[in-house]
Amino acid sequence: MFARIAAASVAVVVSLIILVAVAATAIVGAIGKLLTSTVTSPVAASADALKDIPATYLVLYQRSAATCPGLPWTVLAAVGKVETDHGRDPIQVSSAGAVGPMQFLPATWTGQGAAGSPWNPPDAIQAAADKLCQDGARGGRDIRGALFAYNHAEWYVTKVLDQAATYAAPAGTAPQQPGAAAAIAIAFAQAQIGTPYVWGGDGPSEGGFDCSGLTKAAYAAAGITIPRVAQDQYAAGPKVPPGAPLFPGDLVFYGTTTNIHHVGLYIGNGLMVDAPYTGALVRTEPYRRVGDDYYGATRPAA
Template identity: 60%
Template sequence: MKVLAAAAAGALGLVVLLLGVAAGVLGSLNPLSAPPSQRAADDIPPDYQQLYVAAAATCPGLPWTVLAAIGKSETDHGRNPDWTSDAGAVGPMQFLPATFAVYGVDADGGGADINDPADAIFSAAAYLCASGARDARDIPGAVFAYNHDSGYVATVLARADAYTDHTTGTAGGGEASVPAPGAAVDVAVDYATAQIGLPYQWGGDGPAAGDVGFDCSGLTQAAAQAAGVRLPRVAQDQYNAGPHLPADTPLQRGDLVFFGTSTASISHVGIYVGDNMMIDAPNRNAPVRMEDYRWTDYRGATRPIHT
């Protein structure tokens, strides 16, 4: 945990502006009983998920998925246990030793150990709780206290949303969960947020297709496919497929936003997630990320994924 000595009020204000989307994310999380999404089941080791759930229960209002998203961001759920940050943070949840000395929890009776997964996760819950997460009072602020970086907060909240199951019901015979009516947009956005941090790869269709990452249209195609919507492969064809939104139509979560020199020369696409933010695979120099969609070459939006 790369906790710095002080947080500037202006920086925290930036978090609020950047993370207006957080209201929608947190509103979808039930702190006590949010079921894991398929992404969570595939990504989180079972013992770690149990620890996240148990530790979150010690702080009323703290979703276990937020703890899990921090664990993913810090050491990939302990898969990189020997990682030590430039600031000297160590252990599965990347605590500074001085911070752990104050908030360390002995979760399993062996003495508080910064490198022990149970102790580290329960200690992270204690720190978040003391920093504003109790009763869900200010979860973005608590995550910002954990790491004073607005981009980090955005990534954690997006991953927490992706770890939450927004679908109900199953296909016949106990098969995989299918979207409930009205859940297609949630499924598509959940899919896109779960890819944050993956590398840009020209022509990439993501790990499920054997690629290490995505390009812009590969990401939007895969997100739509997760919601049961077929899209063409390249950005221009996705734009042409429509349905196009009139220029004065307010954007909605799940809309596709397009960029280029003209509507006949579309070169980029992202998926809109609310509050002027989109998730996209920008270019070879940047990974999949959440960012402001208001680029100078914005050319319009389509709404192929319906609520």
């Protein structure tokens, strides 16, 4: 909620990086719990929102905002953007000691009775929604006042509302962002980045993943069972129609009708997470390249 520090000691930086890494891992299980939430329907988002907001955060913003009738999810997301760029800032601490992706002072966190940790995105985003709700957002009564209570600066209120406007989809736009299952699959796959490629591998207990082992494990984490090998995964569908836009969570396949030889998990913005080949690590890379043999996509979360 305050201006972030310009510099920090090496010890502080290391500690913060470790804490952020722990929070990133915890998000997989935390989002899983959201599957049992009574709020299950995704809400339409603009193209800017889909491009800018990580899939896991998008689900969290929408689910948490829905617990406060009258609080637009776009406003909650805009707070996350202005505070730490949706958790992307490497040092999530302010000069006054506010911490985590939504920048909570420890005293505010404790005084509010928030659950969990301000470093954990699901906990922090829900706590931010609760605070905005308590401070005037319920029923849409006083959104500006709630934002001013979050950070006592008119420039901040204006910046958040301007950002929120870019996240709102035009009226009548159909939901296009991932649901909770796709978000969990993405979170799981991203948590495996840096794991070695191992042909036939189903996870770290076997030394690593191969391409279809990674995608199968990612969707298993979301409670969705898909076949083991890429050819069968493609056959299982549901197919994304040729030329239709991809959504985060889609599986992208390479090869021919009778020889699908590779699969990755699309995460948005033209990128996928995949286990590419022997000698490489699980990584994020563009899903299309000049001369590739991209074949098609499926949408298991559907």
